[in-house]
Amino acid sequence: MNTLLQPIVESWIRRRARPSAEALAAVAGLRPATVVTGGSEGIGLALARRFAAKGNLVVLVGRDQARLAEAARIVVPQGSRPALTLALDITAGDALERLDALLAANGLYLDILVNCAGIGLSGRFDTMAPDDVDRLVATNVSALTRLMHHALPGMIGRARGGVLNIASLGGFVAGPYQAAYYASKAYVLSLTSAAAHELAGQGVRITAVAPGPVDTRFHSKMDADNSLYRWLIPPLGAEHVADSALRGFVYGRRLVVPGIWNWLLFIGSRLMPNALLVPLMSWLLAPRQGGKR
Numbered sequence: 618m619n620t621l622l623q624p625i626v627e628s629w630i631r632r633r634a635r636p637s638a639e640a641l642a643a644v645a646g647l648r649p650a651t652v653v654t655g656g657s658e659g660i661g662l663a664l665a666r667r668f669a670a671k672g673n674l675v676v677l678v679g680r681d682q683a684r685l686a687e688a689a690r691i692v693v694p695q696g697s698r699p700a701l702t703l704a705l706d707i708t709a710g711d712a713l714e715r716l717d718a719l720l721a722a723n724g725l726y727l728d729i730l731v732n733c734a735g736i737g738l739s740g741r742f743d744t745m746a747p748d749d750v751d752r753l754v755a756t757n758v759s760a761l762t763r764l765m766h767h768a769l770p771g772m773i774g775r776a777r778g779g780v781l782n783i784a785s786l787g788g789f790v791a792g793p794y795q796a797a798y799y800a801s802k803a804y805v806l807s808l809t810s811a812a813a814h815e816l817a818g819q820g821v822r823i824t825a826v827a828p829g830p831v832d833t834r835f836h837s838k839m840d841a842d843n844s845l846y847r848w849l850i851p852p853l854g855a856e857h858v859a860d861s862a863l864r865g866f867v868y869g870r871r872l873v874v875p876g877i878w879n880w881l882l883f884i885g886s887r888l889m890p891n892a893l894l895v896p897l898m899s900w901l902l903a904p905r906q907g908g909k910r
Contacts, residue, residue, distance in 0.1 A: 622868075630869045631776060633818035640774025649728030649778070650720060652676045654707055654764070656692075657684035659833035660783055660826075661733035663859035665692045665700065674725065675700040678707065678716070679734070707734055708755040713767050728778040730768045732761045735783065735801075737839035739904055742796040750797055757801035762808065769812070772821045779822030781866050782809045786829040786879055789886045793899035795841065802827075806872075813871040822869050826862040829879040831855055846901040851878060 651668045655661035656677035669675045669692045677692065677700055679685050685702040692700045703719050705712055720727060735757045738745055765780050772778035785802040792799030809825035816823060830852040836842050858875045865873035874883050886894060 626868055630818070630822060631820040634776035634820035636776040636820070637774040640771060643771075644726040644775065647724050647726045648674055650674050650676050650701075650723075650725040651729040651731065652678060652716065652720075652727055653731040653733060654678045654760075655734030655783075656731070657681060657688040659733075659835060660828070660831060660855045660858050660862075661731065662688050662691065663855040664731055664733065664781070664862060667859050667863045668729070668731075669693050669700060673729070674698055676703060676719065676725070677701070678703045678705050680704065680706055707760040707764065708752070712760065713763060716764075727768050727771065729781065730764060730779075731781045731783075732764060732805075733783045734760070737795060737798040737835060737841070739795055739798075739839045739841040739844070739902075741794060745797065753797050753801060757798070758804050761805060765808070765812070769816070769821065773816065773819055776820030778820075779824070779866065780809075780812075781822075781862060782825045783862075784809070784825045784827045786827045786874065786883060786886075788827060789883065790898055791891070791895050792902055793895065794844070794902040794904060795839075798839070810871060822866055824862070824866045824870055824873060826858065826865070826873045826875065827879075827883070828853060828858045828875050829882060831858055841902070841904070843905045844902050845905065849901065850882070853879070 651673040653661050653665045653675060656665045657679040665675050665677055675692055677685050677688055682702070682704040685704060689700040689702050701719065701723060703716065705715055736753050738749055738753055761782065768780060782805050784805040787795065787799040788802030788806040790799065806825050806827065809823055813823035830836065830846060830850050832852040832854050836847060841847065853876050861875035862873055874880050
């Protein structure tokens with residue numbers, strides 16, 4: 618952040634802040650931590666690196682311990698404070714308790730929450746396996762909601778910290794052939810916007826990031842690399858998205874759309890009538906044989 622603007626931005630973000638003595642006493646002697654779900658690869662890993670570079674103590678959360686261990690080595694330069702890892706399915710019933718236990722055992726408290734974990738599904742909605750749809754909703758919607766709801770009271774009491782939710786440009790439109798995924802990101806955008814409005818001025822940053830296609834393994838894992846959008850819409854790199862996300866978060870923006878091309882798509886989605894937009898999205902997202910891999 619520009620050093621000249623920093624005091625102005627901080628003053629605006631805290632304009633109605635009323636820190637609680639009890640909340641501050643509860644973390645006395647503890648260190649603030651930045652928790653990144655989905656932190657072992659892609660946007661989550663890129664964001665973890667940037668928070669670590671700012672001096673934040675980072676906790677990486679993901680399902681694969683081997684990937685987490687490798688990510689921890691990447692996130693923090695040699696000689697700096699190491700990143701912590703937690704192999705955890707965030708949809709598990711005891712996920713909050715396990716996260717709290719890790720933080721407490723290391724003398725930490727949750728200061729910044731980055732909700733980056735997410736999964737996608739490609740194909741016609743009625744043909745998707747019920748377990749896959751349930752897993753998507755549990756990961757993209759339910760777990761994100763529980764983590765955010767769990768973290769916010771302490772942040773509000775301390776009048777500091779924040780939540781950075783990774784949504785998608787797809788959350789602004791209906792997405793035939795990725796219907797559940799697009800709907801889940803619409804939920805994330807709506808929840809983030811509403812909570813940010815409710816807590817405006819109380820010292821807590823709440824930001825949603827809405828990238829378009831990103832050059833990660835995400836699209837191939839959902840078997841969508843043959844869809845036309847992968848040919849026609851230039852993908853951003855995870856590093857570019859992370860730079861934009863962190864900059865917007867620091868400045869207290871509620872919505873970040875990384876990249877000029879994605880901003881144009883965002884504006885177009887706001888202006889185009891739904892009767893035209895949904896068929897266009899269907900054409901872009903429909904699975905196809907052959908093509909780009």
